[in-house]
Amino acid sequence: MASATTKDLSDVAAVGGGVGDTYGEDRGSEDQLLTPWTFSVASGYSLLRDPRHNKGLAFTERERDAHYLRGLLPPTISSQQAQEKKLMKNLREYQVPLQKYMSLMDLEERNERLFYKLLIDNVEELLPIVYTPTVGEACQKYGSIFRRPQGLFISLKEKGKILEVLKNWPERGIQVIVVTDGERILGLGDLGCQGMGIPVGKLSLYTALGGVRPSACLPITIDVGTNNKQLLQDEFYIGLRQKRATGQEYADFLHEFMSAVKQNYGEKVLVQFEDFANHNAFELLAKYRSTHLVFNDDIQGTAAVVLSGVVAALKLLGGTLADQTFLFLGAGEAGTGIAELIALEMSKQAKAPVEEARKKIWLVDSKGLIVGSRKESLQQFKKPWAHEHEPVKDLLGAVKAIKPTILIGSSGVGKTFTKEVIEALCSFNKKPLIMALSNPTSQSECTAEEAYTWSKVI
Incomplete structure (x- = not known):
């Protein structure tokens, strides 16, 4: 050639x-x-x-x-704009979102520039395809639709050789790594190796919406096994067919990975932990925040976005953050991360200790309202939210007891903001703030239409 x-x-x-x-x-x-x-x-x-x-x-x-292309292309010259018009026409003819997703991934694999041009110019229409909710279905079926690698798969088979694996990636100027171990993908649970769709989708958005060079982005999946029985029995599953590694084995493997990343790409590379289970997410963030440039989107990113939404909503609600009472359904990474950032901002505005600010924020988990009598049995990251109150077993009871002005859902369990819950919330709030945040859409606590209809604010 x-x-x-x-x-x-x-x-x-x-x-x-x-x-x-x-x-x-x-x-x-x-x-x-x-x-x-x-x-x-x-x-x-x-x-x-x-x-x-x-x-x-x-x-x-x-x-x-x-560039010796004569004969390899038809004689017609079609501008990028014309190609974009044709592709959008073709995409809109698909009835199934997953078909649109696969078509877009095919485009990225053959014409990267046109892919990002398409995404930037049609972001409102394509965002739900490239990321949630469609990416959730893509992850569930990733083994069946897998065609070519879009990132690095680092499994336990590579223990002791992770640095060598990183060197196999053709780009050297990596600035952002989004890494997942697939244990808590969206609200879908443990998808193991098939969680790769999340880092790939997230980095596509960082390029399209944030301007990060595609060649500077690296999606990585850490495969330590899966506890998803259905996947382990799936003939098309592409990951390790074993139960998840835990404890010291898991910690050692992640430490080798973090050390290799720093050695290969330097101290300035950003490592974003994505969709790790609660018990690992908080530990990893605490362990590496002083030695690496790290970030957890579920704990920190979601919190920043929600806080900005709450602050904007205060124009309608009236009062300050400290005047509000918060009730969360969900006390995992997202719930506690949002709660802590709100408490920190409340503390800053009111010039009061953060411990006092936390008392305005209540959390409900699968066992009910988090209260002081449960403190000994709680995971460490939930303990700051165990306030003194009699036990309450469900969300409806918590709403009636706490009388929140702001209700936030981060549970990953769909249809939990029921008509009864929202009506109870509205019984003592003229303008309640309801934020149903869980995704994909099927796992959302309620839809916007349900919230508007049941609250009768319109």
Whole structure:
């Protein structure tokens, strides 16, 4: 296969440019920056199979001559805008969201620039396809729809060799890693190795909405097994067919991973822990926050978004944060993370100890209202929310007892904000704030329509 020569270098910008200005993609590779006199670019058939540089029918006459594409493409030249119009027409003809998801993933694998152009220009329509709720179904069926790797799979088979595995990834300038062990995917539970759809989807959004270079993003799935019996018996499951590693074995494996990441990519690489189970998420964040640049979206990211929503809603509710009484359904990573950030902001605004602010916030878990009499049996991250109160077994009872002004759902259990619950909330609130946050949509505590209808605020 012929490769580009020196005379072709003037045409390289036409192939490698375009999206670079829009998405922050570096024009040159590391090799080009270090040794520009040896710069080369894929050409001909291999260029059409390179998703980063392939432009499909958008290659101009000049580019087709310079890069040996004559005969490999039909004679028509179709702009990126025309291709986008055609693809959106095709996507809209699909009736099943998962078919749309698979079509978009196919596009990303053959024409990365067009994929992000499509996503940016149609974000409201495509966001539910690329991420929740459709990505949840994609993860459940990931083994059946798997075609080619979109990130790194690091399993227990690679114990002692994780650094070598990281070096197998072709990009060196990694800035953001989103990693999951698949134990708590959305509200769907343990999906093991098939949780890869979450890091892939999240990083696609970081590029489309945040401007992070695609080549700087690395999705990783840590496969330590799964306790999902259905997956273990599924002939198409792509992960380790064993029960999850726990305890010291798990801790040692994650420590090797974190050490290898730092060694391979440096201290400035951001590691985002995604969809880890509660018992691991808090420990990992606490363990590595002083040695690595780490972030947990479920604990910290969700909390920041919800706090901003609550602050915005105060314009309608009236009063300050300290004037509100909060009741959460769900006391996991998201629930306790949101509660703590609200308490910290309340403490800052009121210039009072955070312990006092926490007393305005109540949590309900699967066993009922978290109260002082349960403190000895609670997980460590729930203990700050065990206030003195008589036991209450269910959400409806908690609503009537606590009389919250703000009700927040992070339980991962659908249909739990019932008509009775919302009517009880409205009996002592003219304008209650109801935030049903669990996803995918099937696991949401209630729909927006139900909240509006039952509260009769409209």
